[in-house]
Amino acid sequence: AQSVTQLGSHVSVSEGALVLLRCNYSSSVPPYLFWYVQYPNQGLQLLLKYTTGATLVKGINGFEAEFKKSETSFHLTKPSAHMSDAAEYFCAVSVSNQGGKLIFGQGTELSVKP
Amino acid sequence: KAGVTQTPRYLIKTRGQQVTLSCSPISGHRSVSWYQQTPGQGLQFLFEYFSETQRNKGNFPGRFSGRQFSNSRSEMNVSTLELGDSALYLCASSLAGQSNQPQHFGDGTRLSIL
Numbered sequence: 001a002q003s004v005t006q007l008g009s010h011v012s013v014s015e016g017a018l019v020l021l022r023c024n025y026s027s028s029v030p031p032y033l034f035w036y037v038q039y040p041n042q043g044l045q046l047l048l049k050y051t052t053g054a055t056l057v058k059g060i061n062g063f064e065a066e067f068k069k070s071e072t073s074f075h076l077t078k079p080s081a082h083m084s085d086a087a088e089y090f091c092a093v094s095v096s097n098q099g100g101k102l103i104f105g106q107g108t109e110l111s112v113k114p
Numbered sequence: 115k116a117g118v119t120q121t122p123r124y125l126i127k128t129r130g131q132q133v134t135l136s137c138s139p140i141s142g143h144r145s146v147s148w149y150q151q152t153p154g155q156g157l158q159f160l161f162e163y164f165s166e167t168q169r170n171k172g173n174f175p176g177r178f179s180g181r182q183f184s185n186s187r188s189e190m191n192v193s194t195l196e197l198g199d200s201a202l203y204l205c206a207s208s209l210a211g212q213s214n215q216p217q218h219f220g221d222g223t224r225l226s227i228l
Contacts, residue, residue, distance in 0.1 A: 032214045043118070043204055043219035051214040090157065100145050100211035101170045104157040 006105035023091030118220035137205030145211025
């Protein structure tokens with residue numbers, strides 16, 4: 001069975017500092033991996049995805065993530081945090097034999113201090 | 115292109131009642147999935163519909179049901195509401211529900227049970 005673990009339910013950084021949100025997955029078959037962001041009272045917005053090919057994936061708003069199969073990780077990073085990055089971030093996995101079903105991690109709330 | 119539209123945005127019901135939530139996918143998308151989001155359980159997959167057929171189902175009781183119409187619009191129904199059904203219900207659509215395609219989410223329906 002597939003699962004996703006996000007390390008740290010809350011992460012706080014200063015404006016301009018590096019953002020690192022951790023995600024580890026478990027899957028018996030090659031996974032497809034996604035990062036979504038959720039702002040208050042809104043749905044989820046796709047930040048980036050990994051399906052095949054290049055393991056370093058660039059997304060919107062300056063975020064990127066690297067797929068590391070040996071570490072079963074897909075950590076999200078951004079070199080310089082902005083106040084507008086404060087939100088909840090979800091890592092998700094889907095697998096090829098389960099259609100559009102996504103399995104989500106528990107989420108990481110990112111706070112950005114001025 | 116209009117995004118995923120969910121109606122209503124907010125709903126208040128009492129225990130024992132039933133409720134129907136509606137989701138209009140992005141034009142051209144044929145797959146619709148539903149998720150329940152709660153503080154305690156996080157984001158959990160309810161079911162997925164493709165071409166009017168339920169293709170995938172999560173681990174929820176039979177009180178939760180759904181359907182999809184020929185225009186890809188979807189509804190989900192919850193009967194005999196319980197306090198624990200209070201949640202944000204999110205709908206997501208994708209072109210064909212393939213695992214490597216990103217899901218596009220609506221802003222959700224917040225259901226409160228009194």
